[in-house]
Amino acid sequence: MVEIGYKLACEEHEPLDLVCNARQAEDAGFAFAMISDHYHPWTNRQGQSPFVWGVLGGISQVTADLRLVTGVTCPTMRIHPGIIAQAAATAAGMMPGRFILGLGSGENLNEHVFGDRWPPAPVRIEMLEEAVEVIRMLWKGGMQDYYGSFYTLENAQIFSLPEKVPPIYIASEGPISASLAARVGDGFINPGASAEETLVAFRDSGGGDKPSYVEVSVCWAESEEEGQRTAYERWPISANSGELNRLLPTPTHYEQLATMTTPEEVAKHVPAGPDPEAQIRKIEECIKMGFDHVCVHQIGNRQREFMEFYTNEVLPHFAE
Template sequence: MVEIGYKLASEEHGALDLVCYARQAEDAGFTFAMISDHYHPWTNQQGQSPFVWGVLGGISQVTADLHLVTGVTCPTIRTHPGIIAQAAATAASMMPGRFSLGLGSGENLNEHVFGDPWPAAPIRIEMLEEAIEVIRLLWKGGMQDHYGSFYTLENAQIFTLPDELPPIYIASEGPISASLAGRAGDGFINPGTNAEENLIIFRDSGGGDKPAYIEISVCWAETEEEGRRTAYEQWPIAANEGELNRLLPTPVHYEQVAKMVTPEDVAKHVTCGPDPDPVIRKIEEGVRKGFDHVCIHQIGQQQREFMEFATKEVLPHFTK
């Protein structure tokens, strides 16, 4: 049985709106939500980027059953993994049994902002692997020291630990990180790129039957044309391929790249319009690939309308 979730896109919505949408998503019948963790939005048009850990505190107080996953947090450069360990432990203590820490190797857009260099991908994944070791070490409790290749802990102890530690899910779009997810993670997250082949690597590297999450992007609107226009204006990065979304440093650079693609290019990656059938087929495609969790990202400001649409026309198809 597939679980269907809702994406809390921090790049598009302010903190209080995200808290409100989380409550609405729970009421609509979504079983989980993934919330992005960015310092910048992808483009200035998106216009938001609240601090995820503050938002999660608010969400914890207005939801009762909705499972929350950071989708995803980078614990390597901008934020020391020791801080992420403390933040995630606090979030898990506020949402007992319904918080998971999603981790990834990050983007230059968010991680270079304090003057740190942006390493090559293999180095970033080595940093991520050590960061996971640091987080799990601190979650053991007690005073801890760590002297590694990238990170140091001296006399560090997290005193507020949840009764149930949160699982760590690792995001991957390539084989090296997929292998890491299988070895070191409790689950797998894929944003929709190279999904099937990387899921196989994850399973074969130790992932077994651990949870696997995939994200799909839609833009519900009254017409397909309106949806395509909104998707292009708000989420042009959907058309970017390869390493580009990991490398550019500012929203302005992504806006420059957006001028090189068309609404039709974006619509190849985003299901647009009011018809539920393409959305249902997209979810079913994720299930056929082997994913047991599908997270739907509704692009744009028509979030309430999308949730009504999902409640009436999409979710019932998977609860029969």
């Protein structure tokens, strides 16, 4: 059965609002939530970017059944994978059986901020694979040493381990990372670009029947025009293609890029307005591709109205 989830977009919301939104998503009937892990928002207009691991602690205390997936954490540059291993172990201990560590190779926007050189894509994938190895090693327990191509551990031990360590899902928007996800991941995440192609690559590379997640952006509003305007103002990156969202270094650069697109271009990618059929069709497209989990990102501030809309108009369709 396909599950519909809710996106906790840290780029748009203050930490306490994210905690509140997670509780409301559980009450609304969403099966899971994915939460972004950024140092910067994509644009200054989005305006937020709290530390995800602190927010997860708050969410753990106000939800009981909602599964949480980091969507996604980069464990390669800004934060050493040994720290991610400890943070994820703590989150899993606070949310037994309902925390999933989603990992990806990151964006220059977030990962260059402490002076690290942004490496080319094949190197980033190698770093991610080694980071997964480091995390799984630490989750075995005991004192660990590791001397790899990118990371070192000396006398490292995670003492607060959950009874069951969380699964690791790997994000991909291309064939190399899709193959990595099939090989070392417990599941697959597509952030929304090249979704069908990467899912096929994941399955063909040995992904089998592992869970597959995809993210879609929508904008519920009282009118289609209002929704399209909000989507363009708050999430213009929906219209970006290729490597752009991996390479630019600051929110200002993404704002400059947004001046080169139009609300009409963004609207091609974002169902907007009050029509449930448009959003149902968007989700059904993902299901037809073969995804078994669809995470819906509501752009803008109208989160409560969006959840009421989904409870009454959208989620019942998929329950049937």
